[in-house]
Amino acid sequence: MRKICTLELFSAKRVGSFRWIREQEVANLVKTLRTAAHQGDVTAGFRTSDLYPSLTFLPALTGFKDKLEKMRLEADSIFDAIIDERRSQRSSMSSSSDGEVVEDYLLDVLLNLHENPSRLELFIAGIETSAKVIEWTMSEMIKHPEVMRKAQTEVREAFGEKGGDVEEASLHRLKYLDNVIKESLRLHPPGPLLLPRENRESVELCGYHVPAKTKVFVNAWTINRDPRYWSEAEAFCPERFDDRVIDYKGNDFQFIPFGAGRRICPGFDFGVEVVKLTLANLIFHFNWKLPGEMRPESLDMTERLGASVGREYALLVIPVPYHEN
Numbered sequence: 001m002r003k004i005c006t007l008e009l010f011s012a013k014r015v016g017s018f019r020w021i022r023e024q025e026v027a028n029l030v031k032t033l034r035t036a037a038h039q040g041d042v043t044a045g046f047r048t049s050d051l052y053p054s055l056t057f058l059p060a061l062t063g064f065k066d067k068l069e070k071m072r073l074e075a076d077s078i079f080d081a082i083i084d085e086r087r088s089q090r091s092s093m094s095s096s097s098d099g100e101v102v103e104d105y106l107l108d109v110l111l112n113l114h115e116n117p118s119r120l121e122l123f124i125a126g127i128e129t130s131a132k133v134i135e136w137t138m139s140e141m142i143k144h145p146e147v148m149r150k151a152q153t154e155v156r157e158a159f160g161e162k163g164g165d166v167e168e169a170s171l172h173r174l175k176y177l178d179n180v181i182k183e184s185l186r187l188h189p190p191g192p193l194l195l196p197r198e199n200r201e202s203v204e205l206c207g208y209h210v211p212a213k214t215k216v217f218v219n220a221w222t223i224n225r226d227p228r229y230w231s232e233a234e235a236f237c238p239e240r241f242d243d244r245v246i247d248y249k250g251n252d253f254q255f256i257p258f259g260a261g262r263r264i265c266p267g268f269d270f271g272v273e274v275v276k277l278t279l280a281n282l283i284f285h286f287n288w289k290l291p292g293e294m295r296p297e298s299l300d301m302t303e304r305l306g307a308s309v310g311r312e313y314a315l316l317v318i319p320v321p322y323h324e325n
């Protein structure tokens with residue numbers, strides 16, 4: 001899977017070629033929210049899990065074994081239906097053309113490599129983590145209205161006060177939003193313990209003897225909040241990245257939301273792109289308010305441990321359209 005991700009799915013060229021699909025999906029999301037907001041349908045709020053249907057059953061991962069098995073079968077049947085549909089589209093396409101291999105979707109790449117594409121791991125690895133990052137970043141911006149205002153000003157200045165589209169090709173102009181996402185990933189890495197490692201040989205590490213073949217967990221959550229490397233480590237302060245050159249590639253061990261080394265997340269470029277495109281659109285097209293008299297500072301940020309770390313309580317917020325259309 002890792003090799004497929006690195007060589008086939010997430011090369012810069014491939015990620016670029018699927019840009020139109022990401023833009024279309026995010027535009028659909030904005031349209032759905034706008035329609036609901038106009039109809040007054042969203043007073044109950046916004047749940048990231050509503051946008052990514054798989055998330056509604058993923059919390060069952062923390063449940064019992066039979067629950068887990070039921071969930072896997074359910075997920076498989078959803079993915080199987082999608083795969084079957086694409087297979088039959090492909091066969092009718094190739095019978096009407098000269099049998100040329102089509103690669104319009106990520107699924108085509110997997111199908112061209114394998115008759116039975118390994119799917120669930122990739123969807124869990126990519127969708128759940130990205131959705132959690134979006135939810136945490138929205139939560140932090142709502143809890144810190146001055147950060148939300150600054151990020152909105154940036155995106156609205158960059159893409160026009162009158163509305164229109166936030167294009168992925170121009171996302172690099174949003175430096176402050178980059179910092180907001182980094183700060184959110186620092187405090188809320190969806191994979192707090194990374195993937196477990198095993199050392200081949202015994203080593204002495206920081207005064208500890210680690211025998212060979214020990215299962216080692218790296219606590220990225222604690223490292224990302226270590227006061228030796230971060231001043232006011234518990235505070236949400238995107239500005240800390242203003243004059244700090246630090247990326248997602250695991251070169252700076254005090255910031256490892258995507259891990260580091262040979263097992264670093266192979267989808268990090270793609271994940272960050274999706275997160276940034278979605279957030280930029282959400283804050284460009286809408287202002288966001290909390291239900292009732294709830295005040296931003298009282299937004300509960302309790303975490304819930306699961307396959308990845310999400311919010312204990314779903315984020316409920318109301319979108320207020322900013323542009324006419």
Ligand code: HEM
Binds near residue numbers: 127129257259
């Ligand atoms: C912003 C969202 C994401 C975050 C925060 C994230 C985080 C992580 C982390 C922490 C790891 C473990 C790395 C380590 O142990 O060193 C990982 C592994 C992995 N990620 Fe991501 N990820 C994200 C998005 C994605 C996407 C979009 C995909 C693909 C669609 C993906 C595919 C994978 C795979 C396949 C692995 C396992 C790699 C292996 O077994 O060596 N991730 N991710």
